[in-house]
Amino acid sequence: MIIVGFTVGCGSDKRPSVKARANGEAVAGDLKHQDGNQGNDSAASDITWKIPELPDNADGANLRTALSKLDPGSIGVDHFWALSRCDCAASFKKNRLLEWRERLGVLPHPLVPDLREGVIKDPQVQLILGLPGALADLLGDLFVDDAELEVQLVQGVQQKLISAVPGGGDFSSWPSFRFELFPSIKNAANGGIVSITEQVAKWGMIWSINGMWDGETPLVEGSHLTQFQQIILSLSEWKYMFGLDKSSITNIPYGGLARSKVSGLTGALAAFDPRTDSAGHGFFAGNYRVAYSQTSSKMDLSVRARETWSNSTEQIDLLTQARLWHTAAVAFARLRPTNRTAVTTIFQAGGGIVADDGHTLPLAFLPGLAALLDGPFINRDDRTIFAATKLDGQPGPSADLHDLSSLAYALGQWYVNLEDLSLENLDDEARSKLESGRASIKQALQLVTQNMLLNTMDESFAHRAEALASLNFVAVSCLDSPFLNSQIIRLTNDFFSDRLGPVLTGKVEPSAEEAIWTAMLLNHLKEQTGDANNQQKLGDLISFFSESIESWSESF
């Protein structure tokens, strides 16, 4: 049985003030961002949105041209990330779920911990394990149907998922899927390499899909099973990376790929379990490669193999880490007890396979976040934020707007998540630690936001659009500041006049990434503005972008 487990505490009935966007991002319940009038004392009270009107002759040809250049060969992690954040491209996401359903992973089924333990604990295997060596080898082949073993394991997983999937479905003709860990986002064997940057893009997309979390119509027709499978796979991958499961034979953790400030980039990889190591931390970066002794017997592989991992990391980049933290925050928001209304069946209490405290797994990323921000990525003395670190005490290159946007999003998400933990089944010590950590997150968020305001003139309009969306989120959900609001209005108005206007009239062709981020920005603004005229204009603009993006999405 697959159990995604962690620690357990007590809960209560009060609902928090956090709600989720369609892409899983948590926002504060009350929108703080108004239409520009901030109050009598504010110098910004005179500044208002200048939303452009959609020209009558806008046909979107330039958008379609830009998006058409995005094909399987050119799409990259940045595009995946942008598509994850925007509430758009449903077909693209659906097709990715279908692709990944049967994709080969780096870690084959016999080495996937949950499946391994299934093999080890099988009564027949237990019997064989009790026999002396040579006899075990002889009888193992006779008693265990090795050829069918893998199929049986995967089918067993599928049955468990089917019984727990929210909303049920008709599974009479459901295809089998693979449950190998760390499949690539591209249809390539990937040479057995696990790229954290790529995996983050994959996880980001998986957790951004709303679907089963809100009881919406499934992306893959019939049921939420495909989405659910990817969720469980993602959680299993995280558990493996942290090394949280141990072999019942050797008591040695499966996996454990964490680095720390102590081990640096060249020391040994290790497991990190925050349940037993309250002072430690673990983070993941670079490319990992697994090696294990090849054998034709899947039972042998499960029972006897010891895979070894190597990691090559020249430096840890802020962008990837921020996206990982962001994804973990979204996962926490999805899994937390207060947001389980539509997904009760996936948890043990509802008869499912995810432990009731499964929402605490994403919290394991927080110690690594704290460790990397305190020194390697942020110099508190001179308020510098670095785009990369080699953990050698030397300052890295300065973070640009693109890096800062992702970091702001990640910190903002965690800031919202940690606002009210009273209902989240956490013990007092854990809750207290998280609440004090929230204060540090706020400080970091203030610094990041300040740096973004000082660095708004990025040459990439895609980055500017992303930054505006990010600042918007921070202003709405995290930092209540008339100054910040007025800056965002000013910067957004500048972006609209410098860039959006020419795009709408067809004078310039945006990049695909820019189009996606602009669509997201417009969606954010439409959520916030109460002005009917602005609502109308934004609705037209969103439709303009969405039509092109959806059209491209269906062909991808």
Added chain:
Amino acid sequence: MVRIFLIWCAGLFSPSLLAQAELLPRGIGLIQLGQRQYDALDSYYDQSGQKEALGNKLSSHLSGSHLRSGKSGADLKRLSSELGRYQDVNGNNLANEIDLGYVNGDIDVKVKSQILGVAYGLTSRWTGFFGIPYVDSSVDAELSHSGANNADAIKRELGDLAFAELESGLERAGQLDTAALYDQIGTKGYQSIDHWQHKGFGDLRVGAKTAFSHNMPKLMRAGTTVTSTLLVPTGYVEQPDVLTDISFGTGYYSLALGIDEAMTFQKQYQLGVSTTGQYNLPTRRKMRVPEESESMISAERETDVKVVPGYDFGASAFTGWDFGLIDVRYRHGFDRHMHDRYSGSLRGNYEVMGSSTGVWKHFHEASVRLDTVESYRKKRFVYPMHLSLNHRRLINGINTPNEKYYELQLNAFFSAR
């Protein structure tokens, strides 16, 4: 707020004190008594030579630029630096926008002194002298705060975007008022500025002078007088924990050399020039060393400081007319004190300490003198003496109070033969 008077004492009791005493015949002595009364000091010349109300020394506009300069203290400078990271929608840096209002100062200074001097003709060529002033001075000062303070508005504007330290700094800055100003004085370990008073001696002057005459046509006389003086620092020097005190002395030894060239026409009309140069010896003194440019320096920053005083020099032209019993004189000149240099083991801004110590005074003096010496010789008067009324005032200056005084001086001659 700045220290009120730094090197004012440099010109307190010079030229008219004994330096102008004539060469005495051997065995003849002179006792000099003087009473000098300064006009109420209500203005001063600043670093650029502008005449300002003396109260301005305590006054300042706590604008963004003032905070940024560090003159308001390290805390407010840090606040300014933090605000410099934010630009409002009009592109204005918040560090330029902050305005904490005005500090207004009112100062009333009273100074008077008595002078005692003795000169004696040691030989026919050399006259020795010494002299010392006794000073009575008081300073009354008052501070107030006025004008709008927008720190609270900026704090509200920034909202959650401001770090906790910035928020706290803006909150404290928003509470700035008169009481807070006085509190700051006390917090920094300074004595109250309401009233300061002191009586005591100034610096002792000991010296000798000689003179020699030149061959001149009939009815003309010309001569050179050379005066050498040792100044002994016996006078009160400003204390580190008092903001409004006045130094009565320089605090260092000095060696001065003066040369006068004078010509007399028909025993009545005199014309001459006078030059002085003074070398000041380094000394050590307890002082507070600023970290930046702050005017109010914490008591913890009091330390032993080496002072290397600048040179002094001056020049003047004088003229006089002898009407027999009465003569009148006029002098026009300048005095210059070069910047002092400070140094010490405590890390700080020693440069700013010396920045306002360079003094320039452009002055003129007038005096009327009753001279009974000749009459005494002709047995027409009972006692040989000079009784003069002197008036000196500045025309302009740099780093000096706008001093004006009246002085009544009695030189009583006696014979020791």
